[in-house]
Amino acid sequence: MKFQLDDFRQNVYAVVAAIPPGRVLTYGDVARLAGWPLHSRWVGRVLSQVPDNLHLPCHRVVNHTGRLAPSWDEQAWLLAAEGVRLKSNGCVDLNTYRWKVEKIIAQ
DNA sequence: CGACTGACTCGAT
DNA sequence: TATCGAGCCAGTC
DSSP states (O other): OOOOHHHHHHHHHHHHHTOOTTOBEEHHHHHHHTTOTTOHHHHHHHHHHOOGGGOOOGGGEEOTTSOOOTTOTHHHHHHHHTTOOBOTTSOBOHHHHBOOOSOOSOO
């Protein structure tokens, strides 16, 4: 199956939209759930291009260490508003907030 | 065609 | 958790 950015993007949207409030996912998780485990980098690219009118909770997506996206200060604020407590170094506590899900998109 | 880039990840330290 | 290095993959120039 050839990689299609449009399909991938749709899956990413679906995955991100399904993240419950107060939980977070890593880019790798989103990529895996979207059906393309090796495209974690593409998740970041897609999320950076997601139109505002979709109102996706992309602030609930962080990298695998819990670090937030660079040059996006609003993310920390949004997370805090949902009760996600950041560690003093600005990282999300993945052990506490990482969303544990097997699979939400049928391939 | 090739080099570079990135909101990434993983293993070792 | 932090840092390093190597691997990753499609887009861009």
